[in-house]
Amino acid sequence: MVGLAGLSFGELATEAQMSKSGLFAHYRSKENLQLAVLEYAQERFYIQVISPALKKKRGVPRIRALVANWVKWEDGAAGGCVFLAASVDFDDRPGVVRDYLWKAQKEWLDFLSKSARLAAEAGDFRREIDTAQFAYELYSIMLGYAHYKRLLGDRKAGQRQKAALERLLAQYSK
Amino acid sequence: MVGLAGLSFGELATEAQMSKSGLFAHYRSKENLQLAVLEYAQERFYIQVISPALKKKRGVPRIRALVANWVKWEDGAAGGCVFLAASVDFDDRPGVVRDYLWKAQKEWLDFLSKSARLAAEAGDFRREIDTAQFAYELYSIMLGYAHYKRLLGDRKAGQRQKAALERLLAQYSK
DNA sequence: GACCGGCACGAACGATCGTGCTATTATTCT
DNA sequence: AGAATAATAGCACGATCGTTCGTGCCGGTC
Structure with a gap:
């Protein structure tokens, strides 16, 4: 199986060379296991995508770094970005997993919004832009990618994504 | 369960008030059942989204109609658009289902490309545009939606989608 | 040496999965 | 009417699912 919903103790235990029950004892429920996976993924996302971009100058340079790291994240994730797959799996399955996903995605979009605001304050973007709209469009480009x-x-996915990003940046710039 | 991969004969039989084996006899395999669902969905998509848009004038009016119908399709689909969900489920599960999905999505994107070309020929869009790039960006906007x-x-999803579409159309127009 | 909490284990549970086989019932054709 | 054909049902199979239970091992504390 594949995806967060398809994750099973049996399969995971085999891979980890542990007994199914021994592994289960650690997490006590499948929901907890799924949450642990998401927490780990979020940590990795921060390390691989956000943190290195924070070293760049505020504004467009930082946004470019975010996108570049984000692309690398998508490329590197075996089985695809866990957040994307889980979003589709859980979007109409209420529970703590969906709540966690919701919060994580919201935070990320707020971060993108803030990055756009900083770009406006730095003089890269126009001042009257709708930063949440920018986040929507940037996110959409990555979904497309x-x-x-x-x-x-x-094979042209990267090229398409780059072109779309340039178009987006151009339209929000002065 | 949810999604095309999570579809099961047992659940479906209960819903259809049939026996599991009776239902199974119709399709002879789960793969065939999934294919049948996709074929039906594609037919519905044509009827609801493509066909009415073909009555509109070539160019931007037709593109606008396509998007409007597409939004309605997304809104109306209980459990979300089956193509989107299935794409995530099957993107690394080789087989006839993935092949079918691949072909369907490719056809749809080609149709969007062609619509952009027609818009250029009708004088709505600039002539030198990259029509496949337009398809990518339009598709991305809908994924975001x-x-x-x-x-x-x-609740602002519709508003965001509309704004993104206007931005996209403006940039491809003369 | 007795006792303890944390870990991991094997076994088993009820449920559901996809998929066969074998009847039985409906429908259609001669 | 009877024969042929199609549709549905019944039942069972091996597998896997999440979960529970009882048990043993191992390091530290009294």
């Missing part, structure tokens, strides 16, 4: 790359296996 | 609407439950 993941889709093109994973399902379609399109 | 589905994501915002379904996982985030964002």
